[in-house]
Amino acid sequence: MKKTIYILLLISSISFLSGYTQEKHTFEIKEGHFMYDGKPVQILSGEMHYPRIPHQYWRHRLKMLKAMGLNTVATYVFWNTHETEPGKWDFEGDKNLKEYIRIAGEESMHVILRPGPYACAEWEFGGYPWWLQKVEGLELRRDNKYFLEYTDKYINRLYQEVGNLQITKGGPIIMVQVENEFGSYASQRADIPLDEHRSYNLKIKNQLKNAGFDVPFFTSDGTPMFEGGAIDGVLPTANGEGNIVNLKKVINEYNGGKGPYMVAEFYPGWLAHWAEPHPNIDASVIARKAEEYLQNEVLFNLYMAHGGTNFGFTSGANYDNRHDIQPDLTSYDYDAPISEAGWVTPKFDSLRTVIMKYARYEIPDVPKANPVIEIPSIQLSQVTDVLDILGKQKSIQNNTPLTFEQLNQGYGYVLYSRKFNQPTKGTLEIEGLRDYAVVYLNGEKVGELNRYYQNYSMEIDIPFNSVLEILVENMGRINYGAEIVHNTKGIISPVKINDVEIEGNWEMYCLPMDKEPVFDEIKANVYKNTPAKTKRLSGRPVFYEGTFVLAETGDTFLDMEDWGKGIVFINGKNIGRYWHVGPQQTLFIPGVWLKEGENKIVIFEQLNNDIKTEIKATKVPILTKLK
Numbered sequence: 001m002k003k004t005i006y007i008l009l010l011i012s013s014i015s016f017l018s019g020y021t022q023e024k025h026t027f028e029i030k031e032g033h034f035m036y037d038g039k040p041v042q043i044l045s046g047e048m049h050y051p052r053i054p055h056q057y058w059r060h061r062l063k064m065l066k067a068m069g070l071n072t073v074a075t076y077v078f079w080n081t082h083e084t085e086p087g088k089w090d091f092e093g094d095k096n097l098k099e100y101i102r103i104a105g106e107e108s109m110h111v112i113l114r115p116g117p118y119a120c121a122e123w124e125f126g127g128y129p130w131w132l133q134k135v136e137g138l139e140l141r142r143d144n145k146y147f148l149e150y151t152d153k154y155i156n157r158l159y160q161e162v163g164n165l166q167i168t169k170g171g172p173i174i175m176v177q178v179e180n181e182f183g184s185y186a187s188q189r190a191d192i193p194l195d196e197h198r199s200y201n202l203k204i205k206n207q208l209k210n211a212g213f214d215v216p217f218f219t220s221d222g223t224p225m226f227e228g229g230a231i232d233g234v235l236p237t238a239n240g241e242g243n244i245v246n247l248k249k250v251i252n253e254y255n256g257g258k259g260p261y262m263v264a265e266f267y268p269g270w271l272a273h274w275a276e277p278h279p280n281i282d283a284s285v286i287a288r289k290a291e292e293y294l295q296n297e298v299l300f301n302l303y304m305a306h307g308g309t310n311f312g313f314t315s316g317a318n319y320d321n322r323h324d325i326q327p328d329l330t331s332y333d334y335d336a337p338i339s340e341a342g343w344v345t346p347k348f349d350s351l352r353t354v355i356m357k358y359a360r361y362e363i364p365d366v367p368k369a370n371p372v373i374e375i376p377s378i379q380l381s382q383v384t385d386v387l388d389i390l391g392k393q394k395s396i397q398n399n400t401p402l403t404f405e406q407l408n409q410g411y412g413y414v415l416y417s418r419k420f421n422q423p424t425k426g427t428l429e430i431e432g433l434r435d436y437a438v439v440y441l442n443g444e445k446v447g448e449l450n451r452y453y454q455n456y457s458m459e460i461d462i463p464f465n466s467v468l469e470i471l472v473e474n475m476g477r478i479n480y481g482a483e484i485v486h487n488t489k490g491i492i493s494p495v496k497i498n499d500v501e502i503e504g505n506w507e508m509y510c511l512p513m514d515k516e517p518v519f520d521e522i523k524a525n526v527y528k529n530t531p532a533k534t535k536r537l538s539g540r541p542v543f544y545e546g547t548f549v550l551a552e553t554g555d556t557f558l559d560m561e562d563w564g565k566g567i568v569f570i571n572g573k574n575i576g577r578y579w580h581v582g583p584q585q586t587l588f589i590p591g592v593w594l595k596e597g598e599n600k601i602v603i604f605e606q607l608n609n610d611i612k613t614e615i616k617a618t619k620v621p622i623l624t625k626l627k
Contacts (some may be wrong), residue, residue: 004388025422027110027167027174027536029216029235032258034299036174042360043174043262045072045112046305049121050100051081052332053308055093056592057342058100060367061306062107064338067366069349069355072174072205073104073263074112076119076303078127079154083465086131091161091596098478101165105172111165112301114177114220115158117151117204118185119476119479122328124316125487126479130410140485142192143187143200152207158298159211168213172518176213177264178205179534181239183221183229188482197228203229220264223250225439232253237264239303242289244296263293265303268347269335273318273326274475275581278624280335282576287350293356302351306342307334309588312574313411316479317435325435325451327475329584330576331623340588340621343369352552370591371554378548378601383611386541386604387443387469390415395507402508403434404474412513414490416470418506423464424497429457432493435475436565438541442466445539448607451475460497470495471541471606475577517543518567537608544603556617557586561625563615564607580607585622 018280025037033040046065053061065073082094088193091097104111118141119127132138138146165171179201186197205217221229222239223246230236241247241263248261270279293300315328333340337348344366356363380469396407401416428447430437435451439458447458450477462468474489494501558568560578568575568587571594575587 004565024170025167025259027215029260030060031260032260034174043072043110043112043299044355044359045069045074045110045258045299045301046070046157047074047265047301047303048306048590049075049078049308050097051078051094051314052310053094053306053431054590054592055096055099057370057590059103059107060370061282061338061342062104062109063364063367064108064342064344064348066109068305068337068352069359069363069379070109070302070305071359071361072110072112072299073305074114074303075100076121076123076127076180077113077115077158078119078121078123078314080125080127080129083129083154083157086129089157093490093596098165100163100171101162105165109172110167111172112175112177113162113173114180115155115208117154118182120180120412121479122310122316122318122332123479124411125477126316126484128155128484130405130477130487133405142189143196143203148200148207148500149203155207156211159213163212166213168214173215175216175218176208178208178217178231178234179229180227181221182219183225183227187225187483188229190451192460194228198231201229201231201609205234208541209532212460218262218264223247226250226254235260235262237262237532240263241261243625244292244298247298259297261296261298263298263300264292266300268289268302268337268351269304269307269333271318271334271621272329272331272583274329274579274584275626276326276583277626278335278583280455280624283347283450284595286337286347287354290351291354291357294354302337304332304334304336306338306610307332307336309340309576311412311576313474313476313577315476315577317476318480319478319483323452323456324454325475327435327452329623330578330587331405331584331621333621333623341370341372341557353549357431359608371552372619373554373556373591373617374619375548375556378546378615378617380544380546380601380603380613380615382545383537384545385537386471386543387403387415387440389543390509390511392599393509397505399503399506400472400501401493401495401506404489407490407508407510409510409512411474413471413473413511414470415508415511416491416495417467417509418502419465419467420462421465424460424462424465426460426498427457427497428501428570429614430470430491431456431496433472434489438471440469440471440540443540445607462497473606511576513567513604516572516574517604528540538611540608541604541606544601545606546601546615548599548601550594550596550599553596554591556589556591556594556619557621558589558617559586559622560614561585561622562610563603563612564605565607566604566606568604569600580627582626583624586618586620588621589617
């Protein structure tokens with residue numbers, strides 16, 4: 001019997017690797033196996049998320065997955081990536097999911113689609129659009145009519161993009177996930193009856209089905225959480241389960257006593273937070289576990305096979321008892337087999353060696369890595385005072401501070417300002433700080449408050465006729481756990497001094513940073529002309545600008561080790577957040593975002609403790625150095 005199955009697997013895999021055409025094929029779950037055109041097929045998958053990779057690199061990274069021995073790519077769909085405003089959709093460029101899936105098909109790879117609508121993935125708000133929090137009566141991730149109205153619109157719009165790429169219509173999509181790790185959430189929200197959790201999960205499945213998704217569905221949960229996450233008639237798969245006996249036992253219990261057995265998230269690495277050590281898992285440990293799975297006919301999806309980068313403001317956050325928030329790094333390297341820049345690692349080599357022993361198909365050679373360059377010095381020719389800029393903009397006024405959401409702003413920064421006509425002295429307290437604040441008095445930095453360290457108060461002495469300014473940064477909305485429903489940003493509770501609420505005459509200046517800031521009206525504080533002014537800017541938030549000329553382009557890493565905290569734009573693209581605490585000390589710049597000739601850099605430095613005149617880029621990333 002095993003010999004017969006092996007031959008069928010070989011025939012099926014060879015026919016699959018010949019590449020997709022527009023001819024319809026079948027993929028089903030039958031007789032305890034995944035079946036492709038009626039024959040058992042191996043599914044060896046790797047997770048890789050399209051928005052975390054420049055679209056110009058998608059084909060290279062897919063070839064890397066194949067060279068590691070995988071025949072399938074899995075990807076989440078991040079709802080907030082595509083519906084940036086209610087009813088405003090974006091599927092272009094790095095967000096072109098249809099093109100990503102099409103390229104995977106051209107590279108003869110299956111695709112596992114994970115549309116959520118909740119993703120987790122260390123992604124901002126777990127993939128939910130921030131503006132959902134503004135909808136009156138809406139409750140996230142439960143059987144709530146307002147929420148389900150929006151999920152239905154999202155799922156139907158997604159189907160318009162990728163529905164014709166299902167295997168039933170000649171495309172590479174073989175399976176679609178229903179929700180994501182919902183059993184975990186059900187256990188975390190014990191205040192909601194289990195029957196309501198199950199009702200919600202089933203309604204998401206029906207929305208997917210009614211939209212037109214007709215390939216097999218599956219759920220994905222840790223084995224202890226199957227009770228809240230599994231759905232009758234839908235294949236349950238396991239996350240992170242290393243005990244094969246237990247894995248098979250639990251899947252049998254929820255799947256009629258049979259397979260297929262799949263670990264939907266097999267972790268070769270782990271996520272990383274700012275101010276915490278970067279986790280590391282030895283390559284030999286992962287290789288041994290992969291071999292154990294394959295020896296026991298357990299299929300898997302490596303989460304992550306290639307992590308990529310949380311460009312812009314896409315990184316999410318966790319929390320624990322010691323930290324009200326644990327913001328995720330800009331890098332999503334994940335200690336994955338394929339590095340952030342798409343390089344082979346020892347883990348890649350170990351997994352490739354193991355998979356080659358068990359794969360029923362030919363594994364191609366490893367593609368060449370993309371070129372890497374070093375930029376020894378980038379001169380910063382201009383520095384601009386952010387407080388001056390915002391002071392010349394129109395403010396929004398209110399009796400109390402408004403949240404980002406009330407200001408109709410999703411990401412970035414808000415400056416909260418208030419004038420004091422009488423002297424005030426005592427303890428400044430902002431219990432509702434979300435998430436990081438630099439405090440200024442008459443333009444001079446007097447302190448920092450920080451949700452990560454649960455530092456919500458400081459002593460302050462405000463003289464007569466003075467201005468208090470609080471620059472607040474959104475460091476990413478929580479993406480996992482029960483606290484996902486509490487995700488407003490900015491200042492979300494009263495500002496107090498000596499336990500007395502400070503009301504009246506608050507002014508708010510928005511700095512969303514969704515695009516590179518343009519200073520057409522204000523061009524000041526050039527180094528060589530105004531050294532006195534640059535000295536005055538010490539401790540104040542600033543924009544540094546510079547240009548650099550390249551004879552050739554390539555991937556590189558901007559060295560931020562000597563900087564404080566902020567974000568960087570390269571040729572208008574926000575490449576992400578840096579913070580001196582580490583462990584990440586460099587920012588990945590894809591070579592496709594650079595150009596031969598003149599390039600522009602803009603750095604928003606929040607702390608600015610030392611005036612800078614230059615910056616450099618290196619060939620080697622620094623991702624594990626804490627300060």
